[in-house]
Amino acid sequence: MPDEEGHPELAEMELGKVLSALADPLRRRVVRELAAGPDGAARTCSSFALPVSKATVTHHFRTLREAGLIRQVDRGNSRMATLRRADVEQRFPGLLALLVAEDVAARDAT
Secondary structure: OOOOOOOOOHHHOOHHHHHHHHOOHHHHHHHHHHHHOOOOOOEEHHHHOOOOOHHHHHHHHHHHHHHOOEEEEEEOOEEEEEEOHHHHHHHOOOHHHHHHHHHHHHHHHO
């Protein structure tokens, strides 16, 4: 059962929900940026500078949180997001490496 903020337990992380969350390019970008950073790094939602409205940013981060890809913690009037790296790696080994490789391949193509 997800906690009161909507973070699922490790055993509740479902491949379908994770893949559905990652199907959106902006959400994939958020996860790639977190995966490329140091383990445990926390960032505000606004630090990703997504080119969408605040309501849409909220939707994207809720989708990532409910899929189990990120953990969000309230810090004053903002929310900090961290990648659930260990949980994702344990449940779906190699998934984060694929996302980072996708980002490298896209940069090499340009």
